[in-house]
Amino acid sequence: MFFQPLDLTTALRPSLLPEETLLFVQDAVGLYEGKFKLPNHQNGHAYLTSHRVCYVDNLEPRKHSIAVDLKNVERYEFYAGFLKSSAKVTLYPKAAKPSLIPTRNPSTFSNSHIAGSPSRSANASPIHGGRSPFLSAGSGRSTPRPSNATWICTICSFSNPVPSNFDTATATPNMSIPPCLSCGIKPTFPQLLKAAIANAAGRKTSQPSSQEPEQSLLEDQDQFNVESNGDYADSPTNNPSALLRKSRFQCPRCTFLNYPSLLTCELCGGPLSAESKAAEVLGEDLRRPESPGPTLDGFSSGLNSDTECVKLSFRAGGEKIFHERLKGAMVQRKWLLQSAPPVPDSYQSFGSGQGHVVDSDGSVRPQTERARTVGIAGLERQGLELRKKNEVVIGSAFEDLDALMASAKEIIALAESFAKKSDDGSTEANQLIAESAKALDMVTTKDMLGSSSGSESLYLSEMSRNLAEYLTDDAKGILRKEGGIMSLVDLWAVFNRARGGVELISPMEFEKAARLWEKLKLPIRLRQFKNGLLVVQQADRTDDKTIAQLLAWLQELHHFPPSDDVNWDYERFGRGITAQEAAQRFGWSVGVASEELEMAEEKGVFCREEGVEGLRFWENWIVSDHDGEEEGDDGISVEPVRTIPDMELVQRNLEEMGLV
């Protein structure tokens, strides 16, 4: 299938792969598969990244979020919407049929072919890797292939393989039967059935039917295994015909299976170029069984046909920009870079001049041999080389913009290392500057968002998530450094600094975004102290937890006599604490500590003692009624007077006036 599981960050946004960049976000998006709405995927955010199209559900983001890898997208269509029908963008998966795959640019092919498996394993989809029988040669071969069964064409007597999904138990005459590979005439159904049964009788093992969904896409095509392309010699299959067939190459024109060494087709004479062979292999590569994604119950069988597609329905606009950016992403094909070789390092990049030593006889010796020089001279040379290398990298990067884009990674790494080197004292600020480059690619900027009516709120909610991610990022540990609590103004400053002076956020928008945390159920919360100060905290640090923490401490103090002589019953009442003591104990700032103490007081847990030494907070024994036993019931009442009826009140007043 087409859908991939999607990992979410703490802030419920898709966690981006390395190198992946966010291009566009749009809310109020629903998903269709084919013509049908996907249940539970009807209201969410669509994230377009350089590698994927992600859907994050609004209601149950952890459960119903999926992604589509752009590399699996064959083409996309745009539908502008009509009357009540929302605008849609349709994504068509790359079909498994080789016929649908256009001949590839050889260089593209060679990239993805050579680095085929690494790129796939880098795909971060665990399902993807392990499942495929094509990938793991051992497991793939251990299961007997269904194509071992053959049927003889009555027209040309060519020995054709029975389609892999042709199960004698379930097959019906209605199902499509692939034609003869040689002459193109379809066999009759009984003929095929007979062949299959004969084969099944000959072999004891029946075909596991579990392979069907994966194989069904291949049903009318010849089975052509990548694995057999290069190393068929060690194939455990002893059936000679299968071996023979496997090692053959299909003619792109007449589909005849030729021997791989032939340059022209044996049957039609068409050229069997390496390119077409390559396309062949690539096609195989891409028609790898997909991990099963969510499907509509009851429709899944129909969805395996080539009509399968995924539609994103844009109910609140934004489809045009999405389409634009998707177009851009499909042209750029950043996912290919993933497996591309890294920017060549200096020694190769400036070729004969620096990287290699040209000997007197003209032979080029690799650089490494020359770097033998030891001592100070060697160190100096090393430094020189490093500087030259950096120069070249920077120089070539700025040559033109494309080159800059290509070597962006390198440049950022350099900038970071410069920033770190420039001040080894490494104050926090310097670290932040170094991180700013990194932070740049994670920020949500306004132009990433749709310009529909809800774009303002979308911008805010995205920024809100962005902030939450920034705060919960363990690598930065921003909150931890501040003792788990930080004022909003400080955060605003740090965050804007991290943005590196680009797309700065206004304080007002920042506050609005921060106020959205609670609504979006993010792990960060905004808290307002009594004096109006806004602070940022982890959501799980509630007031109750803080109070419990403080109370536990105060109760501890019952058992330790205070340092100075006390003239009260400390075992009973404990003692008072100041904000400074609390700050010291919990690593808060004094301001925060006093706010926390006052918060506890406001909740009636603490009470205060104002004295010459300052404000101290005590456990609240005033509210509790434990002193009753000392006073006894001496008839003294402190109960409020019951409200007196008006008449009586008037009478009483009159009475008193007369008396006084």
Place this chain on the structure above:
Amino acid sequence: MPPTTDFTFPTYHQSYPPFYTLQPNHQTLTSQLRKWSRLIQRYARHHSLFKLSLPATIDSPLFKNVSLKKRLSLQDATKVLDWMCTDEGGRRAEKIVEGGGGGGGGGGAGVYWIWWKRPEEWGEEIVGWVERTGQKGVVLTLYELTAGEGSRGEEFWGMDGEVLRRALAGLVRKGRAQVFGGEGEEGVKFF
């Protein structure tokens, strides 16, 4: 002021410093005021005080704890007593206004009646005593009631004249007593 020898203060008064700071939290404050009110009433009762002059008592052990080096400030003590005057405080105190309310006894600002028994409760007390001693229908002078040999040992013995007059006024209103005579030599008859 009578000596304060054997009055036992509650523990929070003795060893809980926050008791001397009026709390900002409303709920805690209510609780605190109630405790103070109770303490003041007990104190007044123990020492048979009917009037409390704050300037005179602010340095007494009631408001000042020497061992804790804590005291209730005059301002806060005024707050406590003002609260006692309210309905919420049970009207256990009443501010004596300058020039009114019986004149004498300290006078000036910060003087309060402490109603550890309110006038109507005093009335009931007196009626109870009269009934117990079989003096219904007998005319008694006010002096007899508060300073006479017969009532010695009763709580209202030594009672302030003003308080007595107000207590009797309550009874008169209810038709349970009658006051005769003029200023200074009133007599009272209970029915």
